[in-house]
Amino acid sequence: MGKGNFTEEFKRDAVRQITERGYPVAEVSQRLWVSQHSLYEWKKKFGTSNGKASDEVRRLKKELARVTEERDILKKSGRVLRQRCKVKYAFIALHRLRFSVRTMCRLLHVHPIVFYAWLKNQLSKRASEDKRQTDLLLQAWEESGKVYGYRKLHDDLLDHGETSCPNRVARLTRIAGIKAQIGYKRRPGIYGGRPSIVIDNTLDRQFDVAAPDKAWVTDITYIRTNEGFAYLAVVIDLYSRRVIGWSMQSRQTTDVVL
Template sequence: MLAVHFSGFYAWLKEPLSQRALEDVRQTEMIQQAWADSGKVYGYRKLHDDLLDQGETCSENRVARLATLAGIAAQIGYKRRPGRYTGKPAIVADNTLGRKFEVDAPDTVWVTDITYIRTHEGWSYLAVVIDLFSRRIVGWSMQSRMTTDLALQALLSAVWRRKPKTKVMIHSDQGSQFTSKEWQSFLGKHNLVASMSRRGNCHE
């Protein structure tokens, strides 16, 4: 027989995982979500930055350990790993645009998307806003991390350059950058209305 007191045994039955283990599980889920939102290219350093942005308290070594245990590693090559990267949508708009990519006037419909570029200093993320009428880029932003701020800075530059006088539809996929409360708040304050594709691709 194990030399375990009955009270300790029943406490273990009610909560078999230690507080530390439970915290590992919780933060591992956050790391997996941040990794998926990055297109599965982030390494532990940028994942650590993401957790700090969300108010977590953890070291780089801890994130590296949890990421390794979860089978998460930075993408080294150019090829994008197959799969959907958007995570669970928070605030999703209808696909109002559909496939009507021909528009009659400028500053009527903008589309936005994020891609990534490998540089000598690591991965850089590029967000662009394109006017469907002219097919020209009207706003863009590049940062070292794929965050809501990246998307917002691109959209802000489009609003600043074009200064639209009427409501503009902004079409995107359901990535976490476009379903955040910050994104929706910005749209509401700048006479923009959201449209989102259903398949994680702003061209569908």
């Protein structure tokens, strides 16, 4: 069959087999007994309108996908549109594997650069500083045997060169669950009753003394340490308030005060 004997309908059908049905040019050429050069010429002549139609279909599909994505984003973010930026950032981070980040940022009126900066460092500058100082407070509290309250912990921060007010330290310790040790728990047992030995009240609460070494007083107390309780007995002169002597032991025995 000569080149001029092919009808226009035949040529268009051959081109449709290549462009619409997806057959290779070589296969169509062998099946229709047409040279590949002729098929390429026919495709160039009659396939232009089909190419434009395919481009239009692709454009419409892309537009449909964009509109569908925007619709789904708006349906899910209905309660987030009027919230703070941090709430919007959290929504975008939660759905970024499903939707486009730029599309969500555009619909929620936030900038993508700011979102990625928030994603990299979600804590604000003040929150980061609070966390750092809380770690320092916990360390100082542990070193004190979990005894210090926020006032002494505030003094420790100042000694380490930190800048913080007492109210802020009180807030951080309250959030971290840091509490001062107030008093000591009494061991279970029976308390009260009369002492076995009664000593005369010689001083009779006369604490004003006219000369030194006229009256000495003593007392014993216990101090909680990391290694247990330490018992301290001190003797002072009432006139000068000078410490005459002291003794400390790990047990509350008679040797402490003698």
